[in-house]
Amino acid sequence: MRKILKSGIVAATLSVAMGHSALADNIVMWVNSPLLAGPNAPLHQELKAFEAATGHTVEVQAVSHMEMERNLFVALSSGAGPDVMALDIAWVAGLADAGLLLDITEQTKPIAAEYQPGPFASGRYGQKQYALPLYTNNVALFVNDQMLEQAGIKKAPTTWAEFRDAAVAMTNKDKQTYGVSFGGSRMGAFQLYSYIWQNGGEIVDNQGKSRVSEPAAVEAVDFLAKLYTQNRAMPESVLTAGNWDEVHAPFIQERAGMVVTGDWALAAFAKGNPKLKFSVHPLPSGIQAATVIGGYDLAIKADTKFPKASFELIRWLTGPRSVELMRKYERLSATTAATTPEAVAALPKPLQPFMSQAATGRARPVIASWTQIHSDVFGNVWDSVIRGKPAKDAMSEADIAIKRLLEKK
Secondary structure: HHHHHHHHHHHHHHHHHHOOOOOOOOOOOEEEEHHHOOOOOOOHHHHHHHHHHHHEEEEEEEEEEEHHHHHHHHHHOOOOOOEEEEEEHHHHHHHOOOEEEEEOHHHHHHHHHEEEEHHHOOOOOOOOOOOOEEEEEEEEEEEEHHHHHHOOOOOOOOOOOHHHHHHHHHHHHOOEEEEEEOHHHHHHHHHHHHHHHHHHOOEEOOOEEEOOOOHHHHHHHHHHHHHHOOOOOOOHHHOOOOOHHHHHHHHHOOEEEEEEOOOOHHHHHHHHHOOEEEEOOOEEEEOOOEEEEEEEEEEEOOOOEEEOHHHHHHHHHHHOHHHHHHHOOOOOEEEEHHOOOHHHHHOOHHHHHHHHHHHEEEEOOOOOOHHHHHHHHHHHHHHHHOOOOOHHHHHHHHHHHHHHHHHOO
């Protein structure tokens, strides 16, 4: 806290020295801790530029991902907390539903086209816009190039059929190698959403109706589950892998030839096995291309004393300047400008496939009960089907559970 206060005093002093009013708005901001890793983190420089351009000051505090959602609910509900906050896109609906976020619909209408549709939609709840995307990510296919070649396959799979065939071909019971690593419970659920959309299915549609019991969604879950239950192309760890480290482990250890994950895996692979030779590819497509997106949005406290200055800040960080800012972090800007061929070519090679499929990115349903649907409903679906329950039965039960949650006010 002393450091935060000190930084605010220093910023205010600099503002006065530069000719700005000492009464300029002071914005308190919480961001996820990786963005403030060290005194030379790019965000520090970007905030200095904002202060110089606007005369406002920013007190920024790093909060870990695991603590952010809980801390925000507690602080904002008591009338405290930051003016501006970074939110995992899955948290927007819950905070907006609780009346804790400022409605920025009117301010964002003129600039909506500057953002990629999926990330922009992640900040919308109840037909109102509550957040702008700070950065985005999605999931792609990581392939162990050596294992693929040894299996007699010349190129990475681009269709479901090729994906299944490659997974089976890289599975060897004697060598204890497998085609693809997948997570259990909610980790596996996150990985399977892309496949539901790729098969033309929906989870909860734009009218708030559950669609998970329909054939397209059932077929997608069945397709993935059978890679374990019938083909044994997933390691036994699929039953218990509850975090990304456990999902990634078989791939890092070169026991699994493929893994569906996001750009956050690149650092883990480099650290876990520097000699690992792999390539990254867009997800193999079903009847259409789709990939689940993640990332962080920026939102404003509903009762902030500085609504105008706070919006200036989130616009500054998420607008055209975000392309260069996110490049410094080796993350993906959520602007449409970041998707041009020139912008994609400027990215590190492993990041290029993620941005090349950005147009097919889909946000998870932005509904207040989503966290519970994801963890309790879909986590149970995935656990049950990989243990042998028919996908049709599991998804019918999920449909009933989701409808009950949607009916709760």
